[in-house]
Amino acid sequence: MEKVLSVSNIEKWFKKTKVLKGISFDVHQGEIMAILGPNGAGKSTTIRNIMGIMYPDKGNVTFHNHNGSEIPRHKIGYLPEERGLYKNVKVMDVLLYFASLKDYPKDKAKKRAIDYLEKLGLKGKEYASVEELSKGMGQKVQFIGSIIHEPELLILDEPFSGLDPVSQEIFKNEIKQLAKNGTAILLSSHQMNLVEEMCDRLFMINRGQKVIYGSMDEVKTEYANFKCTIRGKNDLSVLEKLPAVTRVEQSDDISIIYLTQDVQVTNWLKQLPDSLDVQELSVDRVSLHEIFVDIATDKNLAEEVGGSNA
Incomplete structure (x- = not known):
């Protein structure tokens, strides 16, 4: 063009x-x-x-x-x-x-x-x-x-x-x-x-x-890492110890688990312990809205996932 x-x-x-x-x-x-x-x-x-x-x-x-x-x-x-x-x-x-x-x-x-x-x-x-x-x-x-x-x-x-x-x-x-x-x-x-x-x-x-x-x-691809949303009563400390987790946010019975850039989603899901309370589960990428908010609030998301794109 x-x-x-x-x-x-x-x-x-x-x-x-x-x-x-x-x-x-x-x-x-x-x-x-x-x-x-x-x-x-x-x-x-x-x-x-x-x-x-x-x-x-x-x-x-x-x-x-x-x-x-x-x-x-x-x-x-x-x-x-x-x-x-x-x-x-x-x-x-x-x-x-x-x-x-x-x-x-x-x-x-x-x-x-x-x-x-x-x-x-x-x-x-x-x-x-x-x-x-x-x-x-x-x-x-x-x-x-x-x-x-x-x-x-x-x-x-x-x-x-x-x-x-x-x-x-x-x-x-x-x-x-x-x-x-x-x-x-x-x-x-x-x-x-x-x-x-x-x-x-x-x-x-x-x-x-x-x-x-x-x-x-x-x-x-570069900035929108995967996140997993689980509805169920789960202990925060248990979720934080899961592999490839960068942070976990909880509100009532909703847990949002943010994953590292290199995670293989299908393999990661297989590693979830049977003891988890899972009423609903979904996996998607971080939205542009979330990227924007993280940058605007100085969470330095761009730096966490590899720096600014050229």
Whole structure:
């Protein structure tokens, strides 16, 4: 796949605080790339450097063969976390205004606006004022505004925030279709289940530096160790002495046993003592949500399982 965006060793200082510490990643045509991290990790600063709202103190942001102030911003779409629509303006006028800011032809923009309004369940709202819309409807309008000019790179910052499950599903499908049609997508979200379901690759940042970078399969293989969940009354000390156990968490009659990276699950299950009280048992991999929480709370999961991916 063609590389659309390249972030190369960028650093950023705010007064005496270094908020970005030499981070690098790429986004390719037709892929959904996640940028993840806890609040204050540096995600928004990274996005602002890509958008040209600010520029890195060191390193480069390159869009195709352009960098810095030469990047053609009209080829980039951006849905910010903080929504902003003119409340007393009609929906169609807002969308055509967004298109004009990107030098996109008015007639094409109007057709795309009508098509997307219908696709996202807003048919008949073309001439309603923004203040008449619900929060979810307003978010759909702003999403349309971010893609109306057919961007080559689309940056989505918390696109699912505040959406009901049906609207989330609509957004998911549309984002996947945009990627299928060739748009390079950089997505920031705290909803790890949706990231895990949708994204091809991810870059996880904490305290301004890379923690994890790779394809979803690579991340799951390297960082998502197996865990075994047992429902039954079992003594914690007995479970902790089982082979290949890194830690055990218990709540009432539920025990979650976290296993080492090299464990052979079928062999490990055979070693469980007959004396265990097992009402239910399941084995699965640690979720992306759990990896995120461990890193955000300084449990150093990435270090425990072999360090950051290159």
